[in-house]
Amino acid sequence: MHIRRILAAVIATAALAGLGLTGAATATAATATGAPSVVSPSECRQGGGVPRIDLPGNPCKGGKYDGQEVD
Incomplete structure (x- = not known):
């Protein structure tokens, strides 16, 4: 049972980190357009x-x- 909680926490952390990287890439792309x-x-x-x-x-x-x- 303890391993399941750790695995769930690792997956959730990885998912949130992926969302953060996607947001940073989008923000960089928006500013790189030369507006x-x-x-x-x-x-x-x-x-x-x-x-x-x-x-x-x-x-x-x-x-x-x-x-x-x-x-």
């Missing part, structure tokens, strides 16, 4: 987002430039 750090309001809209200049940091919400600063 500009500042976009114009029209670029934000063309990318499918909405410029939210009323929020702190003036972010583009949604679309290709989600989270990028709108200038």
Whole structure:
């Protein structure tokens, strides 16, 4: 019975570690696309987002430039 618990813990740890690595690879791929750090309001809209200049940091919400600063 004790071996089953250890085996289950090892499998769960490996699964969670795999998810963490997948998330890191996805984040790296997203930043490697070369998205500009500042976009114009029209670029934000063309990318499918909405410029939210009323929020702190003036972010583009949604679309290709989600989270990028709108200038």
